[in-house]
Amino acid sequence: xxxxxxxxxxxxxxxxxxxxxxxxxxxxxxxxxxxxxxxxxxxxxxxxxxxxxxxxxxxxxxxxxxxxxxxxxxxxxxxxxxxxxxxxxxxxxxxxxxxxxxxxxxxxxxxxxxxxxxxxxxxxxxxxxxxxxxxxxxxxxxxxxxxxxxxxxxxxxxxxxxxxxxxxxxxxxxxxxxxxxxxxxxxxxxxxxxxxxxxxxxxxxxxxxxxxxxxxxxxxxxxxxxxxxxxxxxxxxxxxxxxxxxxxxxxxxxxxxxxxxxxxxxxxxxxxxxxxxxxxxxxxxxxxxxxxxxxxxxxxxxxxxxxxxxxxxxxxxxxxxxxxxxxxxxxxxxxxxxxxxxxxxxxxxxxxxxxxxxxxxxxxxxxxxxxxxxxxxxxxxxxxxxxxxxxxxxxxxxxxxxxxxxxxxxxxxxxx
Amino acid sequence: xxxxxxxxxxxxxxxxxxxxxxxxxxxxxxxxxxxxxxxxxxxxxxxxxxxxxxxxxxxxxxxxxxxxxxxxxxxxxxxxxxxxxxxxxxxxxxxxxxxxxxxxxxxxxxxxxxxxxxxxxxxxxxxxxxxxxxxxxxxxxxxxxxxxxxxxxxxxxxxxxxxxxxxxxxxxxxxxxxxxxxxxxxxxxxxxxxxxxxxxxxxxxxxxxxxxxxxxxxxxxxxxxxxxxxxxxxxxxxxxxxxxxxxxxxxxxxxxxxxxxxxxxxxxxxxxxxxxxxxxxxxxxxxxxxxxxxxxxxxxxxxxxxxxxxxxxxxxxxxxxxxxxxxxxxxxxxxxxxxxxxxxxxxxxxxxxxxxxxxxxxxxxxxxxxxxxxxxxxxxxx
Numbered sequence: 001x002x003x004x005x006x007x008x009x010x011x012x013x014x015x016x017x018x019x020x021x022x023x024x025x026x027x028x029x030x031x032x033x034x035x036x037x038x039x040x041x042x043x044x045x046x047x048x049x050x051x052x053x054x055x056x057x058x059x060x061x062x063x064x065x066x067x068x069x070x071x072x073x074x075x076x077x078x079x080x081x082x083x084x085x086x087x088x089x090x091x092x093x094x095x096x097x098x099x100x101x102x103x104x105x106x107x108x109x110x111x112x113x114x115x116x117x118x119x120x121x122x123x124x125x126x127x128x129x130x131x132x133x134x135x136x137x138x139x140x141x142x143x144x145x146x147x148x149x150x151x152x153x154x155x156x157x158x159x160x161x162x163x164x165x166x167x168x169x170x171x172x173x174x175x176x177x178x179x180x181x182x183x184x185x186x187x188x189x190x191x192x193x194x195x196x197x198x199x200x201x202x203x204x205x206x207x208x209x210x211x212x213x214x215x216x217x218x219x220x221x222x223x224x225x226x227x228x229x230x231x232x233x234x235x236x237x238x239x240x241x242x243x244x245x246x247x248x249x250x251x252x253x254x255x256x257x258x259x260x261x262x263x264x265x266x267x268x269x270x271x272x273x274x275x276x277x278x279x280x281x282x283x284x285x286x287x288x289x290x291x292x293x294x295x296x297x298x299x300x301x302x303x304x305x306x307x308x309x310x311x312x313x314x315x316x317x318x319x320x321x322x323x324x325x326x327x328x329x330x331x332x333x334x335x336x337x338x339x340x341x342x343x344x345x346x347x348x349x350x351x352x353x354x355x356x357x358x359x360x361x362x363x364x365x366x367x368x369x370x371x372x373x374x375x376x377x378x379x380x381x382x383x384x385x386x387x388x389x390x391x392x393x394x395x396x397x398x399x400x401x402x403x404x405x406x407x408x409x410x411x412x413x414x415x416x
Numbered sequence: 417x418x419x420x421x422x423x424x425x426x427x428x429x430x431x432x433x434x435x436x437x438x439x440x441x442x443x444x445x446x447x448x449x450x451x452x453x454x455x456x457x458x459x460x461x462x463x464x465x466x467x468x469x470x471x472x473x474x475x476x477x478x479x480x481x482x483x484x485x486x487x488x489x490x491x492x493x494x495x496x497x498x499x500x501x502x503x504x505x506x507x508x509x510x511x512x513x514x515x516x517x518x519x520x521x522x523x524x525x526x527x528x529x530x531x532x533x534x535x536x537x538x539x540x541x542x543x544x545x546x547x548x549x550x551x552x553x554x555x556x557x558x559x560x561x562x563x564x565x566x567x568x569x570x571x572x573x574x575x576x577x578x579x580x581x582x583x584x585x586x587x588x589x590x591x592x593x594x595x596x597x598x599x600x601x602x603x604x605x606x607x608x609x610x611x612x613x614x615x616x617x618x619x620x621x622x623x624x625x626x627x628x629x630x631x632x633x634x635x636x637x638x639x640x641x642x643x644x645x646x647x648x649x650x651x652x653x654x655x656x657x658x659x660x661x662x663x664x665x666x667x668x669x670x671x672x673x674x675x676x677x678x679x680x681x682x683x684x685x686x687x688x689x690x691x692x693x694x695x696x697x698x699x700x701x702x703x704x705x706x707x708x709x710x711x712x713x714x715x716x717x718x719x720x721x722x723x724x725x726x727x728x729x730x731x732x733x734x735x736x737x738x739x740x741x742x743x744x745x746x747x748x749x750x751x752x753x754x755x756x757x758x759x760x761x762x763x764x765x766x767x768x769x770x771x772x773x774x775x776x777x778x779x780x781x782x783x784x785x786x787x788x789x790x791x792x793x794x795x796x797x798x
Contacts, residue, residue, distance in 0.1 A: 402704060
């Protein structure tokens with residue numbers, strides 16, 4: 001035990017030293033939206049130091065610290081990864097790379113992918129060379145995801161894919177897609193789904209951005225018209241895609257729940273630079289110096305901060321409790337739900353803090369930070385819809401964590 | 417910060433759980449209530465708790481304790497909260513012993529702590545004076561006359577007041593009501609002339625009393641801590657107690673929730689289990705989430721108390737977070753406990769009612785959620 005602790009201490013020392021020598025100065029400041037690095041075939045680096053930072057971190061495999069080294073990862077154990085994370089936080093380091101490959105696809109490839117599939121895709125994810133998007137929801141399949149209809153037919157050694165997806169995040173910017181397709185229409189809906197990967201540059205794919213109420217277009221409609229995909233791109237067993245789909249959703253929920261931690265480093269609503277703390281903003285806009293003069297707002301902010309601290313402690317506890325390599329479990333639904341509701345609450349309170357200065361849309365009379373609050377408030381409303389609605393998360397908790405009976409299966413039993 | 421129990425703590429939790437379920441079930445509280453018990457707690461069970469070392473859990477070995485930390489005491493309180501055990505654990509151990517241990521002189525500790533560990537001494541904190549918690553809102557005076565102080569005033573919500581051997585009386589030796597400066601603590605024998613104790617029967621069937629001090633004379637050696645400068649030490653002791661009380665509340669909350677879930681899985685209406693109704697499922701799932709947050713804050717706060725490097729301000733924040741959060745969630749879960757059980761939840765024969773009664777008392781004691789949100793905001797400078 002002591003030897004382990006000693007080794008961990010040594011790891012901390014060497015990590016700290018490496019970070020001091022390798023993390024560029026501007027990468028030790030809070031992330032701003034435009035400088036988030038998504039990688040891809042045509043990567044965009046608003047800040048040139050982002051590129052250096054990504055290359056150095058990818059070289060160590062530390063963009064994916066716990067992935068095995070044979071797939072380009074850092075090969076760290078859970079304790080080391082926690083230390084790395086603590087050291088990164090200590091210097092306020094930005095994430096070197098943000099990608100759905102890291103947070104969603106990679107973990108399920110490690111669990112369900114073949115060795116060849118891992119070798120092909122994981123190193124590129126680690127280095128940020130391929131940007132992935134998620135082909136899940138369809139126009140008629142939202143919360144009832146398993147009713148999806150995009151069809152994949154085997155023709156020789158290729159699948160022919162036809163159908164459409166919606167709410168595909170950044171489909172217009174992504175290089176590859178991990179996609180749920182129906183490979184059997186004759187069986188119950190969960191039993192005919194497969195999980196397949198393909199290149200977004202393939203013939204027959206088109207994307208159309210969707211403008212949201214916030215004015216931004218982070219999502220697309222994606223259309224597949226006779227898209228040819230090599231049969232070897234199917235992950236796991238044919239018609240067993242739902243298992244992988246659910247697992248990936250757990251990873252996605254864990255990712256989204258982190259937005260509730262108000263890290264300010266996410267694409268789904270984070271912290272703006274000057275109006276960063278609720279109480280700071282509330283006092284600033286009221287000209288208060290030592291105590292927030294609105295007692296109702298003060299109470300609401302205190303309650304929010306108590307809940308968000310309790311939530312952060314709970315996220316931390318779930319990391320400590322999860323055994324190594326076990327990954328997220330059904331509690332990811334709890335964290336996702338609570339984190340999203342917290343993030344939404346945060347923006348509602350921020351609007352109260354800013355008063356009418358939070359109501360501008362564009363142009364004169366409003367600071368950029370203030371306009372961003374308006375837009376991010378609107379954007380935050382999607383937090384409790386994407387990755388499974390809050391209502392779906394509550395269903396999952398009721399069923400999987402609390403073991404309450406499922407009324408849908410009960411009613412089905414009665415039909416039989 | 418460790419948010420999970422270590423091996424020793426897990427063993428303690430198992431044994432404490434076992435003890436409370438076997439030896440101190442909820443039926444004991446019902447019996448104490450129905451028999452209008454004089455003491456308000458079962459002295460045989462208390463004796464067994466003493467033998468298990470629970471009274472000395474957080475007391476250093478030098479004073480006869482077991483040095484198992486506040487984390488250990490918190491575990492015991494959590495398990496006793498599951499069965500709503502009425503005992504001097506809160507009054508004498510969590511508040512009395514902590515105050516003496518944290519504030520007392522070496523001779524006061526030598527003299528009193530071993531007696532508490534042995535169960536020879538019950539100590540109650542006489543603090544609040546009006547309808548709500550206000551540790552600096554002190555009007556009870558202690559006037560110095562040479563080597564003596566004369567105490568006059570009235571205290572309320574004094575836990576175990578009618579069976580206490582000693583009181584720790586929070587008094588004002590200078591300043592105005594609401595000033596933090598000018599507060600002094602005294603250790604006073606309960607049988608001192610001029611003290612009138614009135615037992616108040618509370619909704620939760622736990623012990624409480626009103627205590628009046630009329631021209632009560634005590635020697636200067638009865639001072640606990642510094643004259644006039646007692647507040648900050650008192651507030652620290654209160655923070656420890658707020659965290660310990662939150663741990664007890666956590667146990668009660670989990671017990672109510674377990675009973676709710678069990679009921680949802682067995683009660684049938686409209687030909688199906690009521691637990692299959694989404695209207696109930698979502699409320700249960702929300703409670704589950706809130707309870708997970710409660711566990712985290714209680715663990716973090718207890719951990720901070722046993723962390724020598726933790727600063728008082730950090731502990732104060734965690735104490736207010738814990739007491740605010742647990743008060744809110746106990747309110748929620750105890751209400752749902754009655755509602756989700758339907759008609760039977762309203763009957764005295766069924767146990768769930770004991771929890772909603774305990775909830776309201778625990779919510780208010782040492783500051784309710786609003787008190788602690790206000791305090792947290794002040795600690796955070798807004």
